[in-house]
Amino acid sequence: MTVYTASTTAPVNIAVSTLKYWGKRDKQLNLPTNSSISVTLAQDDLRTLTSVATSSEFPEDKLWLNGKEESLASERTQNCLKDLRNLRQELESKDDSLPKISNWKLHIVSENNFPTAAGLASSAAGFAALVVAIAKLYKLPQPTSEISKIARKGSGSACRSVFGGYVAWEMGEKEDGSDSKAVEVAPLSHWSNLKAAILVVSADKKDTPSTSGMQTTVQTSDLFQWRIKEVVPKRFEEMKKSILDKDFTKFADLTMKDSNSFHATCLDSYPPIFYLNDTSKKIIKLVHSINEFYGKTVAAYTFDAGPNAVIYYEDQNESKIFSFLYKLFSKVEGWESKYSQETLGAFEQQFDSIKEKIQFQLDDELYKGVNRIILTKVGDGPQDTKESLVNAEGYPKA
Amino acid sequence: MTVYTASTTAPVNIAVSTLKYWGKRDKQLNLPTNSSISVTLAQDDLRTLTSVATSSEFPEDKLWLNGKEESLASERTQNCLKDLRNLRQELESKDDSLPKISNWKLHIVSENNFPTAAGLASSAAGFAALVVAIAKLYKLPQPTSEISKIARKGSGSACRSVFGGYVAWEMGEKEDGSDSKAVEVAPLSHWSNLKAAILVVSADKKDTPSTSGMQTTVQTSDLFQWRIKEVVPKRFEEMKKSILDKDFTKFADLTMKDSNSFHATCLDSYPPIFYLNDTSKKIIKLVHSINEFYGKTVAAYTFDAGPNAVIYYEDQNESKIFSFLYKLFSKVEGWESKYSQETLGAFEQQFDSIKEKIQFQLDDELYKGVNRIILTKVGDGPQDTKESLVNAEGYPKA
Numbered sequence: 001m002t003v004y005t006a007s008t009t010a011p012v013n014i015a016v017s018t019l020k021y022w023g024k025r026d027k028q029l030n031l032p033t034n035s036s037i038s039v040t041l042a043q044d045d046l047r048t049l050t051s052v053a054t055s056s057e058f059p060e061d062k063l064w065l066n067g068k069e070e071s072l073a074s075e076r077t078q079n080c081l082k083d084l085r086n087l088r089q090e091l092e093s094k095d096d097s098l099p100k101i102s103n104w105k106l107h108i109v110s111e112n113n114f115p116t117a118a119g120l121a122s123s124a125a126g127f128a129a130l131v132v133a134i135a136k137l138y139k140l141p142q143p144t145s146e147i148s149k150i151a152r153k154g155s156g157s158a159c160r161s162v163f164g165g166y167v168a169w170e171m172g173e174k175e176d177g178s179d180s181k182a183v184e185v186a187p188l189s190h191w192s193n194l195k196a197a198i199l200v201v202s203a204d205k206k207d208t209p210s211t212s213g214m215q216t217t218v219q220t221s222d223l224f225q226w227r228i229k230e231v232v233p234k235r236f237e238e239m240k241k242s243i244l245d246k247d248f249t250k251f252a253d254l255t256m257k258d259s260n261s262f263h264a265t266c267l268d269s270y271p272p273i274f275y276l277n278d279t280s281k282k283i284i285k286l287v288h289s290i291n292e293f294y295g296k297t298v299a300a301y302t303f304d305a306g307p308n309a310v311i312y313y314e315d316q317n318e319s320k321i322f323s324f325l326y327k328l329f330s331k332v333e334g335w336e337s338k339y340s341q342e343t344l345g346a347f348e349q350q351f352d353s354i355k356e357k358i359q360f361q362l363d364d365e366l367y368k369g370v371n372r373i374i375l376t377k378v379g380d381g382p383q384d385t386k387e388s389l390v391n392a393e394g395y396p397k398a
Numbered sequence: 399m400t401v402y403t404a405s406t407t408a409p410v411n412i413a414v415s416t417l418k419y420w421g422k423r424d425k426q427l428n429l430p431t432n433s434s435i436s437v438t439l440a441q442d443d444l445r446t447l448t449s450v451a452t453s454s455e456f457p458e459d460k461l462w463l464n465g466k467e468e469s470l471a472s473e474r475t476q477n478c479l480k481d482l483r484n485l486r487q488e489l490e491s492k493d494d495s496l497p498k499i500s501n502w503k504l505h506i507v508s509e510n511n512f513p514t515a516a517g518l519a520s521s522a523a524g525f526a527a528l529v530v531a532i533a534k535l536y537k538l539p540q541p542t543s544e545i546s547k548i549a550r551k552g553s554g555s556a557c558r559s560v561f562g563g564y565v566a567w568e569m570g571e572k573e574d575g576s577d578s579k580a581v582e583v584a585p586l587s588h589w590s591n592l593k594a595a596i597l598v599v600s601a602d603k604k605d606t607p608s609t610s611g612m613q614t615t616v617q618t619s620d621l622f623q624w625r626i627k628e629v630v631p632k633r634f635e636e637m638k639k640s641i642l643d644k645d646f647t648k649f650a651d652l653t654m655k656d657s658n659s660f661h662a663t664c665l666d667s668y669p670p671i672f673y674l675n676d677t678s679k680k681i682i683k684l685v686h687s688i689n690e691f692y693g694k695t696v697a698a699y700t701f702d703a704g705p706n707a708v709i710y711y712e713d714q715n716e717s718k719i720f721s722f723l724y725k726l727f728s729k730v731e732g733w734e735s736k737y738s739q740e741t742l743g744a745f746e747q748q749f750d751s752i753k754e755k756i757q758f759q760l761d762d763e764l765y766k767g768v769n770r771i772i773l774t775k776v777g778d779g780p781q782d783t784k785e786s787l788v789n790a791e792g793y794p795k796a
Binding site: 221222223226227230231256257260261263264265267268269270271272274277278281284285288 | 670
């Protein structure tokens with residue numbers, strides 16, 4: 001029995017987009033109502049590893065997610081598989097020497113390196129890894145932007161996870177979505193000192209799912225129409241420029257304003273949608289207070305469809321920001337795996353050295369609303385890996 | 399010594415506007431960036447009583463607020479006093495028989511019938527009462543809309559408290575503000591069965607003051623510009639029509655949507671302004687759930703520049719709504735002064751009779767975020783009163 005296999009990793013970009021994706025002009029094709037920009041996060045901290053196998057002996061397509069068999073029946077997943085098989089079939093029809101594997105069934109095995117309990121949605125990394133792994137298995141020659149369109153059909157923001165660094169999702173204009181794709185704004189190497197601290201905020205329970213939330217916003221918010229027509233297109237160009245200029249102040253300003261604008265249109269939906277909770281709001285105020293304290297913009301917040309805060313900063317300002325963050329959140333999980341006791345002690349000392357000058361109130365209980373902190377940075381796109389989750393028979397390794 | 403005195407009451411309209419007043423095109427004249435509509439609340443529950451006295455013997459203008467002497471030095475107050483004295487002077491110059499009191503000093507004594515701890519801003523009722531009382535003392539012949547312009551200079555929304563029932567504040571166009579005034583949309587008698595339950599929500603501390611908040615929003619929110627140009631003018635006409643039609647469903651929809659739209663533009667301000675807290679949001683969800691439960695719109699929420707919820711409903715639906723509200727908030731102060739134990743027991747029974755059909759989760763702890771409930775209804779404008787807070791010498795009664 002011949003089993004062909006391939007593996008890839010793909011990065012998380014969820015919760016770190018700097019211009020938000022919200023609203024669909026086409027539900028089936030995941031076509032957005034506005035272009036968006038994201039920062040891809042380092043896979044040391046947050047990644048999906050996906051291995052795929054195909055064989056003429058497999059009776060059906062199968063998926064194992066984090067050790068558990070899951071259904072592949074969703075229309076979105078089926079659309080991805082169909083597109084990938086079609087592209088493979090094209091290749092096979094042009095080159096008789098290629099093995100005819102496009103009609104064989106697939107086994108897909110996928111694992112995240114972060115706990116589901118972290119509260120980070122993983123569909124972006126998940127669909128990106130699935131599509132990239134199969135594209136690799138099929139040896140598809142298409143450029144990454146073409147592959148991004150297939151990932152997009154699985155989960156809109158997944159299209160952005162096929163690139164590393166700084167990524168734009170151009171909304172496109174065509175009805176069939178053939179021009180709605182991800183492109184690289186700048187690679188990781190262009191601006192590699194951008195870091196991110198993710199504060200995973202405790203939520204009461206799962207809030208409005210993003211898919212139904214988007215529809216409500218598109219259909220009911222007056223302000224949303226203005227946002228997509230007038231606010232976002234201008235900000236999209238400014239944001240790209242700020243990345244190309246490595247202008248953190250500008251980047252931070254646009255990121256924070258766009259996060260607020262996005263959540264404003266959620267609130268303007270009817271019935272209103274709330275993702276920010278009181279803890280989120282206190283973090284927003286904290287970031288503004290820290291920037292004010294230093295007299296310059298050293299940190300920026302952004303929030304996706306949930307209460308988790310992503311705080312961006314540049315590496316050279318880390319101790320400026322962590323003197324505050326470690327003071328307030330030292331009790332939450334996530335520091336020790338990343339920093340030595342000595343470094344953490346230095347953050348404490350830094351805080352002690354400035355505390356007399358602090359004019360704003362630090363909330364001693366703020367950490368109670370936060371489950372953990374994930375300290376990460378801008379990262380690469382999907383990576384080839386020798387690690388494999390499937391055995392020689394094409395089944396999950398025990 | 400001759401002492402002339404006059405007294406009036408004026409109603410609270412704060413926290414019950416149905417189209418929000420926010421943003422000033424002229425700070426000194428309190429000229430708004432959009433027209434607004436409000437419901438005047440009954441004075442049995444919430445009112446300011448103001449007595450004024452004037453005498454040639456008084457050495458200076460003085461103000462006593464809730465038993466404590468306060469400064470009259472603010473430019474806003476001075477502008478009100480100047481306008482009122484000018485109008486009196488016009489009268490005196492045309493009619494020699496009138497006592498020349500326009501240059502005499504004034505004593506102003508003012509009291510609210512609700513505790514400051516209730517968390518309800520009282521500047522609207524306060525300035526309305528001050529201006530109406532002095533207008534009465536001066537026997538000014540101007541129509542109420544003219545008087546509203548003077549109250550507006552004291553505190554923007556005070557102009558709406560000079561009328562009862564349903565009131566519009568027409569923003570006007572002129573630079574001097576001479577066409578920015580309150581007008582009656584419909585009197586109390588037109589739609590007298592509209593009631594309001596005010597849930598006074600505990601706030602961490604005083605949030606962004608409305609005056610500076612308005613400026614931030616006007617200067618920084620992209621969405622605000624769309625709101626005032628496109629959203630509010632249309633809603634203003636629809637809202638007036640819903641009042642004239644006594645169409646609660648339409649009125650409720652517009653009220654809730656406009657509250658959300660207003661708070662959305664606060665959130666879109668930079669730095670963002672938050673007035674709704676987690677308790678406010680739960681109340682919003684509760685109102686939507688109650689309406690869904692009954693399959694029709696029986697209740698509407700609105701929030702001003704703070705976390706307090708005002709829930710509107712029509713009298714005939716009271717037990718429908720209170721079966722839920724009394725269940726959830728029976729532990730907070732405000733029920734017993736308004737309803738007999740028998741009536742409250744009936745609300746409990748009503749809840750028991752429907753509880754099996756309730757599909758949504760009732761939060762048993764929601765009451766902890768609420769300080770008190772004020773049960774009130776649409777009410778009259780400023781009223782003449784024989785009650786007086788000044789003695790024969792024109793000083794506060796002991």
